[in-house]
Amino acid sequence: MNPEAKVPAFPQVAAVAQSGPAHSVDRIMAVAYELFSTRGVRDVGVNELIERSGVAKATFYRHFPSKDSLVFAFLEQRDKQWTMDGILLEARRRGSTPQEQLLAIFDVFGDWFLREDFEACSFVRVMLEMGPAHPLGQASIEYLAKIRGHVQAVAEEAGLVNPEEFARSLLILMKGSVIQAVEGDTLAAERARQMAVWLMEHHRG
């Protein structure tokens, strides 16, 4: 056969050119992060994932033994990239005292709610999508508990009384404001911040 007849295909070189010489697993993760975070888990199929990342199906399943394992990896990256670097670290940067840093969470939320690609907290979304008994729901619950642990640590720095109770109450405000922002209430962060102020006053003793 004429070898030239087989050469011209390979549309995936375009995808490689777009995302650089990254390895397959990196491209898969980048596509998964975008699709899962904006559209949820169940709405995104494996076929779409491999098509958008320019990767063969066998390659996908060599790196991830199942779709669920990719979702686990996504949740972990979401925790690092979004929760830790995007929200908590940014909030610590904006406030000079632990009290200010706790309230700054809602300032970061306010900016986040205005973004066009804002969709919802992936952990809450996956927990509701898969149910709290599903392994993926369990993982989401653990990541939410991890956020609460960080809030509790800052509350302890601030010298608040009953920091665990404070953290649990603050996470009610965080989750509630996110849900309300999905509905279109972009000012939900300000309202939650005000309630956080009152909550903090009652935990100063």
Added chain:
Amino acid sequence: MNPEAKVPAFPQVAAVAQSGPAHSVDRIMAVAYELFSTRGVRDVGVNELIERSGVAKATFYRHFPSKDSLVFAFLEQRDKQWTMDGILLEARRRGSTPQEQLLAIFDVFGDWFLREDFEACSFVRVMLEMGPAHPLGQASIEYLAKIRGHVQAVAEEAGLVNPEEFARSLLILMKGSVIQAVEGDTLAAERARQMAVWLMEHHRG
């Protein structure tokens, strides 16, 4: 053929006997209410719905032109049966003053969170499952706004200043506590109720 060979089948008569001589549409709605409210929308297929309600597929599609139309009907019934009668009316019954009635919402939530069949608020769940742009998500948002309207009306009865702002803040507490209850925090209602007390104090002028 021997006519007796055909008679003994009809397993749906058992279902009819269980749910009484109700019409097909009533049985479908009852099954849909149970399955959709406990497992969400996307996880429940039409085949399971018709099987559990002992109804033929053609009968299903004669009453509901599509699955989505059944979900619309479910959301409407959920609003009547759960939101109005289960939560708001019960809260009004428990409190003797409008202020008490507003706080009683979280007492009703506290009981609800302890139920075994508690899963989540169907409106929030469907909104996140389908997305806020989907017609079903839009309908869910409207029902959530309807709840806010009722809260606002009670706030006006209570003479609170800026009742709309109050209602939006209270719904943050309601949604946040529900999400946290899904995670397993059965005391989320008490925490939210305490923050509602502080919120109300600041809206008394």
Added chain:
DNA sequence: ACAGGGGGAAAGACCGGTCTGTCTTCCCCC
């Protein structure tokens, strides 16, 4: 330095199952 071999990756057929939705057949009852 060059030939050859082996592994990785792309393309995509294929599998069994499920999804929503349509249509046919038969039967029962009015």
Added chain:
DNA sequence: GGGGGAAGACAGACCGGTCTTTCCCCCTGT
């Protein structure tokens, strides 16, 4: 006898997951 309903086959699409074929590239041995 006619309409409604049960039963279920069927269509067409999609799901997650497996496997085959083909190619390219890199690594190794000489």
